[in-house]
Amino acid sequence: MMLGKSVPEYIFITVAIAALRLIAPLSMLYVAWMLLVPASTDPDPKWGLFYSCLRIYAPLEAAFFLCIYLPRRYHLQKTATHPRLSREERQALFTRCSSWHGSANYPSGWFFHSRNFHRKNVLEWLLWALFSTSMNAHREEWEDEIVGYLTTVENVLGQELPDGYNKDTPCMRLTLDPVPMLHRPLLWYLIIGVIDFVTCLRLYSLGFRHYGDKRMFQSFPPRPLTLFSRPSSIEGVSYWYLPHRSLTKSPILFLHGIGIGLFPYTSFLADLAVQHPDVGIIVPEFLSISSRITSPPLSRNATLDALRYILDAHSLARVVIAAHSYGTVITAQLFRCPDLATRVTATLLVDPIPFLLHLPDVAYNFVYRAPRTANEWLLWYFACRDPDVSRTISRHFFWTENILWKEDLQDKVVAVALCGQDQVVNAEEVRKYLTGEDEKKANWTGGRLEVLCYPELDHAMIFNVRRRWGRLVRVLDRFVRELN
Numbered sequence: 419m420m421l422g423k424s425v426p427e428y429i430f431i432t433v434a435i436a437a438l439r440l441i442a443p444l445s446m447l448y449v450a451w452m453l454l455v456p457a458s459t460d461p462d463p464k465w466g467l468f469y470s471c472l473r474i475y476a477p478l479e480a481a482f483f484l485c486i487y488l489p490r491r492y493h494l495q496k497t498a499t500h501p502r503l504s505r506e507e508r509q510a511l512f513t514r515c516s517s518w519h520g521s522a523n524y525p526s527g528w529f530f531h532s533r534n535f536h537r538k539n540v541l542e543w544l545l546w547a548l549f550s551t552s553m554n555a556h557r558e559e560w561e562d563e564i565v566g567y568l569t570t571v572e573n574v575l576g577q578e579l580p581d582g583y584n585k586d587t588p589c590m591r592l593t594l595d596p597v598p599m600l601h602r603p604l605l606w607y608l609i610i611g612v613i614d615f616v617t618c619l620r621l622y623s624l625g626f627r628h629y630g631d632k633r634m635f636q637s638f639p640p641r642p643l644t645l646f647s648r649p650s651s652i653e654g655v656s657y658w659y660l661p662h663r664s665l666t667k668s669p670i671l672f673l674h675g676i677g678i679g680l681f682p683y684t685s686f687l688a689d690l691a692v693q694h695p696d697v698g699i700i701v702p703e704f705l706s707i708s709s710r711i712t713s714p715p716l717s718r719n720a721t722l723d724a725l726r727y728i729l730d731a732h733s734l735a736r737v738v739i740a741a742h743s744y745g746t747v748i749t750a751q752l753f754r755c756p757d758l759a760t761r762v763t764a765t766l767l768v769d770p771i772p773f774l775l776h777l778p779d780v781a782y783n784f785v786y787r788a789p790r791t792a793n794e795w796l797l798w799y800f801a802c803r804d805p806d807v808s809r810t811i812s813r814h815f816f817w818t819e820n821i822l823w824k825e826d827l828q829d830k831v832v833a834v835a836l837c838g839q840d841q842v843v844n845a846e847e848v849r850k851y852l853t854g855e856d857e858k859k860a861n862w863t864g865g866r867l868e869v870l871c872y873p874e875l876d877h878a879m880i881f882n883v884r885r886r887w888g889r890l891v892r893v894l895d896r897f898v899r900e901l902n
Contacts, residue, residue, distance in 0.1 A: 420793055420796060420797075420876045420877060420878050420879050420882070421792045421793045421796050422792060422793060422876075423791040423792055423793060424792065427792035427793075428791065428792040428795070430792070431792045431795045431796050432792075432795055435795060435799045438602070438603055438605075438606060438799075439600070439601070441479055441603035441605060442479055442480070442482075442483040442487075442601055442603055444476075445475070445476040445477075445478075445479035445480045445483075445603075446476075446479075446480045446483070446484075448472065448476040449476050449477050449480045452473065452476075478604055479603055479604050479605070482603070482604040483601060483603075486711070487601045487602075487805075490711070490805060491599060491805070494597050494599065494805055494806075494808070494809045494813075495596060495597050496813065497813075498593045498594075498812075498813040498814065498816075500550030500551075500593065500816060501550070501718075501816055501818060501819055502550065503548065503818060505563060508548045508549070508563070509563070509566075511548070511818065512548060512567055512570065513570075514823065515776035516570050516571075516573075516574055518774070518851065519574065519777065520774075520777075520847050520850060520851065523778070524574065524776070524777055524778070525540070525543065525571060525574070525575075525778075526575070527777065527778035527779075527782065528543055528547075528589050528590050528778045528781075529543070529587050529588070529589045529590075530587060530588055530589075530590075531586060531587045534584050534586065534587045535579075535584055535587045535589070536579060536580045536581065536582045536583055536584045536587070537568065537579040537580065537581050537582065537583075538553075538581075538582060538583035539583055539584055539587055539588075539589060540568060540571055540579055541553070541556075541564065541568070542583075542588075542589055542591075543589040543591070544564060544567050544568070544571075545564075546589070546591040546592075546593070546594055547776075547817070548567070548818075550593070550816075552591075552594060590778065590781050590782060590785070590786055592781050592785060592811070592812060592815065592817070593812060593813060593815070593816065595785075595812065596812075597805075597808050597809055597812040597813060598785065598802070598803060598808055598812070599803055599804070599805040599808045599809075600799065600803040600804075600805075602709075602804065602805070606709075607638060607639045607709075607710075607711070608639060610639055610678060610679075610709050610710065611639030611640065611641075613678055613679070613681050614639070614641060614678075614679055614681070615641075615642070615643065616681070617679060617680050617681045617684055618641070618643040619643070620684045620688075621658050621680070621684065621687070621701075622643075624660065624684075624687065624688055624691050625660050625661070625691065626658040626659060626660045626699070626701070627648055627658070627659050627660075627661070628643070628644065628646070628647045628648065628656065628657075628658055628659075629647060629648045629649070629650040629656065629657050629658075629659060629728075630644060630647045630650050630655065630656025630657065630703070631644065631647070631650070631653075631654075631656065636712070636713075637705050637710045637711060637712035637713075638710060638711040638712070639710070644656070652723075652724050652727050652728075654713060654716060655702070655716070655724040655727075655728075656702075656703045656705070657700060657701060657702040657703055657728055658680070658699075658700070658701040658703070659698065659699070659700050659701075659728075659732060660691055660697075660698055660699040660700075661698055661732075662696075662697060662698025662732070662734060663696040663698070664694070664696040664697055664698075667694065667696065667697050667898045667899060668697075668736050668737060668738045668763050668764075668897065668898045669697055669698035669699065669700065669734050669736075669737050669738070669898075670690065670697060670698070670699045670700070670737065670738050670739075670740055670894065670898065671700045671702075671725075671729075671737040671738070671739050671740070672687065672699060672700065672701045672739075672740045672741070672745075673702065673704075673739065673740070673741040673742070673744075673745025673746070673748050673749060674701070674703075674704065674742055674743075674744075674745050675707070675742040675743025675744045675745050675746075675769070675878065676707040676708075676743060676744045676801050676807055677707075677708065677709065677800075677801065677878070678708060678709045678800075679703070679705075679708040679709070679710075680701060680703070682878070682881050683701075683742070683881060685881075685884065686881055686887050686890075686891075687699060687701070689884065689887070689891050690891060690894065693891060693895060694895070694898060697898050698732070698734065700728060700729075700732070700734070700737070702724070702725070702728065704744070704745075704748075706806050706807070706809070706810045706814075707744055707806070707807050707810055709800070709804055709806075709807070710806060711805075711806060712806060714809065714810070714813075714814060715810050715814050717814075718751050718816075718819050721748060721751065722751060722752060722755050722758060725748075725752065725758065726757070726758060729758075729761065734761075735761060736761050736762070736763050737761060737762060737763065738762070738763055738764045738765070738766075738894065738897045738898055739752070739762055739764075739765040739766065740765075740766045740768070740890070740894055741765070741766070741767055741768065741770075742768040742769055742878070742881070743768070743769045743770075743771060743842075743877070743878065744771060746767045746768070746769070746770040746771050746772055746822075747771050747772055747815070747820045749765060749767065749772075749822075750772035750820050750821070750822040750826075751819060751820065753822065753826055753830075754826075762830070763831065763897065764830075764831035764832070764833075764897035765830065765831070765832045765833070766832075766833045766834075766835070766890060766893055766894060766897070767832065767833070767834045767835070768835040768880060768890065769835070769836070769837060769840060769842070769843060769877050769878060769880070770822070770834055770836075770843065770848065771820070771842070771843060772820050772821055772822035773821075773822055773823075773824075773843075773848045773851060773852070774821075774844070774847060774848055774851055775817045775820060775821040775822075776817065776821060777844065777847065779842075779843065779844040779847070780842060780843060780844075781817075783841060783842050783843075784797075784801075784802055784811065784842055785802065785808075785811060785812065793841055793876055794841060797841060797842070797877070824851065824852060824867075827866075827867055829866070830866060831866045831897070832866065832867050832868070833867075833868040833869075833870060833893045833897075834848075834852060834867070834868070834869050834870065835870045835871075835872065835880060835889075835890060836848060836849055836869065836870070836871050836872065837872045837875040837876055837877055837878075837879060837880065838871060838872060838873035838874060838875065839873075839874065839875060839876045840875075840876060840877045841876055841877055842877045843877065845871075849862075849869060849871065852867065852869050853869055858871060858873065859871065860873075868893070870889055870890075870893070872886070
C-alpha cells in the first residue's frame with residue numbers, strides 16, 4: 419500500500435524506517451554490553467521475560483547482520499551478464515530512441531548535473547546503453563559507429579558537445595553501477611513470512627492450488643505451506659493456479675510487480691474469481707522481487723520457457739494477460755516471443771514500466787533518486803533498497819530486452835492503466851506517446867488500444883481499494899468474455 423505526501427505520513431514512514439534500521443546496530447551494542455558487563459544482579463521479575471527474550475533476540479539480529487547481510491552485500495555486486503546486440507540492432511534501436519524524446523530531458527536526463535556533460539561523458543553513456551560495457555573496454559572497431567551516435571546526440575541537443583570528460587557529471591549506468599542496498603533486520607523478514615503465510619491461506623481458500631518446489635527453505639523466510647505444493651518440473655518456478663473450467667472464456671495470466679509478494683493483490687484476485695468462478699487464473703511467483711532472500715531471477719529466455727511450460731501443463735491454448743509494474747516487463751518480453759505472443763488474446767497493463775525505457779525516468783526514480791516525500795521514502799526503503807530487488811534491477815534488468823514500443827501493440831488488444839501521480843513511471847509522457855494527444859481523458863480508445871487514466875493516484879494505488887480496481891475488473895470481464 420502506497421502512502422501520500424502529507425506531513426503525518428512523512429513522520430510515520432521516516433520513524434518506521436529509522437526504527438527498522440536501528441535494530442541491527444542496537445542489537446550489536448547490546449551483545450557487546452552483555453559480553454563486557456556481566457550482570458551483577460538479577461533483573462526485576464516484572465522484566466525478567468523481556469530480558470530473557472532480548473538475550474536471545476539480540477544475538478540473532480547481530481549474527482544475521484554480520485553473517486548473512488554483509489557477505490550477501492558483497493556477493494550481490496557480481497557483474498551482470500549482459501545481452502549483446504549486433505551493429506544493425508544497435509543502430510535501429512538508437513534511431514528509434516532518438517525519434518521520440520517528447521518533452522523529457524533526453525539524453526541529458528541520464529547525466530547528473532545534466533547540462534554540464536562533455537563528449538566523453540556521452541561516449542561513456544553510449545558504451546553502457548548500446549554496448550553493455552565501460553570506457554575501459556572501448557574497441558576501435560566501434561569507432562565509426564559511435565561517431566554516428568554522437569552526431570545524432572548533437573542533433574537532438576541542437577549543439578555541439580565540448581571535447582573532454584567532465585568528472586563531475588557522471589551518467590547513470592544501471593547495470594554497471596554498484597548495486598545499492600540497505601540492511602533489513604531479521605524481524606522484517608519474519609513479518610514478511612507471516613504476510614506470506616496469510617496470503618497462502620487466502621489463496622487456498624479461494625480455490626487456488628500451489629505448484630512448485632516442496633523445499634520450504636528454498637528462500638527466506640521459509641514457506642511452510644509449500645510442503646503441500648503440487649510438483650512443478652521447472653526448477654526455481656512456483657505459481658498459483660485456479661483451475662479453468664469454462665469452454666467459452668479465456669483464462670487469465672496475472673503477472674505481479676515488486677513488493678511483498680501477492681498480498682496486495684489478493685482482494686483483486688478474489689474479485690476476479692467471484693465474478694467468473696469458471697475462469698482459470700495463473701499467478702507465477704517472482705520471489706526475487708518479493709522482499710525475500712532468494713536466488714537470482716531467471717533470464718528472459720528461462721522465464722519465457724517457464725511460462726510456456728505452465729500454459730502447456732494445464733492445456734491452456736489462449737490467455738488474457740493482466741500485468742502490474744514489473745509484470746509488464748515480463749509481458750514485453752513475451753510479446754517478442756512469437757509462439758507465446760500468439761496465445762495472448764488481450765492484455766491489461768497497469769503502471770507499465772516498458773514504454774519509453776530509453777528515457778531516464780524509470781532508472782532515476784527507482785534507483786538514483788533521493789527520497790523527499792512520504793511516498794518516496796516508502797518506495798525507496800521497502801522496494802528500491804531491498805537487497806534482492808536491487809540485485810534484480812541492477813544486474814538483471816536490461817532495457818534493450820524490456821523496452822516496448824507502440825508499434826509492438828499493433829494487431830493486439832491492449833488496455834493500459836496509468837496513474838497520474840506515478841513516482842516511478844513518467845505517466846504523462848507515456849500517455850502522450852500512446853494516445854498522440856495533449857488533452858487528458860479518463861478513457862481514450864484508438865483502434866484496439868485503450869488507455870485508462872487515474873490522475874490522482876500514485877504507483878500501485880489502484881490496488882488499494884475496490885472502487886479503484888473496479889475499472890480493471892470490468893476491462894478483464896470484457897476480455898475474457900468476448901475475445902476467444
